[in-house]
Amino acid sequence: METGITYYARGTFLPNVSSQLSSAMASPASISRSFSSRGLKSSSLFGESLRTGSNSSLKVSKMKNPQSLITRCEIGDSLEVFLSKATPDKGLIRVLMCMGEALRTIAFKVRTASCGGTACVNSFGDEQLAVDMLADKLLFEALTYSHFCKYACSEEVPELQDMGGPVEGGFSVAFDPLDGSSIVDTNFTVGTIFGVWPGDKLIGVTGRDQVAAAMGIYGPRTTYVLAIKGYPGTHEFLLLDEGKWQHVKETTEIGEGKMFSPGNLRATFDNPSYDKLINYYVKEKYTLRYTGGMVPDVNQIIVKEKGVFTNVISPSSKAKLRLLFEVAPLGLLIENAGGYSSDGKQSVLDKVIVNLDDRTQVAYGSKNEIIRFEETLYGSSRLKAAVPVGAAA
Numbered sequence: 001m002e003t004g005i006t007y008y009a010r011g012t013f014l015p016n017v018s019s020q021l022s023s024a025m026a027s028p029a030s031i032s033r034s035f036s037s038r039g040l041k042s043s044s045l046f047g048e049s050l051r052t053g054s055n056s057s058l059k060v061s062k063m064k065n066p067q068s069l070i071t072r073c074e075i076g077d078s079l080e081v082f083l084s085k086a087t088p089d090k091g092l093i094r095v096l097m098c099m100g101e102a103l104r105t106i107a108f109k110v111r112t113a114s115c116g117g118t119a120c121v122n123s124f125g126d127e128q129l130a131v132d133m134l135a136d137k138l139l140f141e142a143l144t145y146s147h148f149c150k151y152a153c154s155e156e157v158p159e160l161q162d163m164g165g166p167v168e169g170g171f172s173v174a175f176d177p178l179d180g181s182s183i184v185d186t187n188f189t190v191g192t193i194f195g196v197w198p199g200d201k202l203i204g205v206t207g208r209d210q211v212a213a214a215m216g217i218y219g220p221r222t223t224y225v226l227a228i229k230g231y232p233g234t235h236e237f238l239l240l241d242e243g244k245w246q247h248v249k250e251t252t253e254i255g256e257g258k259m260f261s262p263g264n265l266r267a268t269f270d271n272p273s274y275d276k277l278i279n280y281y282v283k284e285k286y287t288l289r290y291t292g293g294m295v296p297d298v299n300q301i302i303v304k305e306k307g308v309f310t311n312v313i314s315p316s317s318k319a320k321l322r323l324l325f326e327v328a329p330l331g332l333l334i335e336n337a338g339g340y341s342s343d344g345k346q347s348v349l350d351k352v353i354v355n356l357d358d359r360t361q362v363a364y365g366s367k368n369e370i371i372r373f374e375e376t377l378y379g380s381s382r383l384k385a386a387v388p389v390g391a392a393a
Helices: 079-086 090-112 131-144 265-269 272-283 294-304 323-336 367-378
Strands: 007-009 012-014 059-062 069-072 113-115 120-122 149-154 171-179 190-198 212-218 222-228 234-239 245-251 259-263 308-311 340-342 362-365
Touching (some): 069 079, 079 090, 079 234, 090 113, 090 131, 090 212, 090 222, 090 234, 131 171, 171 323, 212 294, 222 294, 222 323, 234 294, 234 323, 245 294, 259 272, 265 272, 272 367, 294 323, 308 367, 362 367
Parallel strands (some): 149 171, 259 308
Antiparallel strands (some): 007 012, 113 120, 212 222, 222 234, 340 362
């Protein structure tokens, strides 16, 4: 039986109109040829070879240790070329390429879905599932056919699922298949979040143990934003018409700027410290940029290279955001981009994941904004420096 995974050949978009996704997970052979068990090749995921730059186009920077070299990625690189420069781990490359394939398909499904309260049916009538469950199935399929994922779990299936990959040299992946699925029907931007941990553990680890994290963003443009541990910067890839991911932006520094995205404002009712912080933003004439979707609200900090996102708890408004599926992966993206994260007292990357469903409050942003967040909520900041706290206009 054929699957809903979409692929591209010779620059033409070929949506599979006869997919039967309700049985896709029960039929492993249904996966697209894109997820072949063969080794990763330039044509294995996209139907045709990606253009690769000549060796002369690679920039190599020497570190203080003359034996340590970093190959610089170029704007315009394909995803495959970027990954080959950013990491020597072919297993990790395989996982990130396969997830990129799933993100492309989810983007198409989100664009063409007609959504009701409980289910979405596209124009071909081939999906009778809520769009977030559809995304969930596609991502599990992608991880199965990467052959390097040992365990995976998601917000929709919050239990470890054995994907069949190795423990040694393999990875475990946690993901939120469609963050913001409740606003799909309003046509707001939504996205996928995932984090990649080495080996077979997603409990007893921290966000800092991740080897990679990423977002797929389904808006006016479809983008794949990823960070790889040990490789500088957070990198944005744009989905082109011919179905290829192209490197379009690198963020290495998040500076000061008066832009705020205040989540969970109901907490200001019985959290005076959060109320004080929000009033500060308003009094200082910060620009409000808030969509109600965590993916676009955090992504704009990376793209605009400034701002702050907050989601704070109170006695009557408990923590909602999940550390494993959302907060830790976004923390790696923000911190790799030169920003900071906090739960009020520490970086979210240092929080130990005790249970798959652990939840937390969080702030992401520039250094001074995180200092302000911690000082306002708890009276002091671990990041306090000699420089004055203030945002540039």
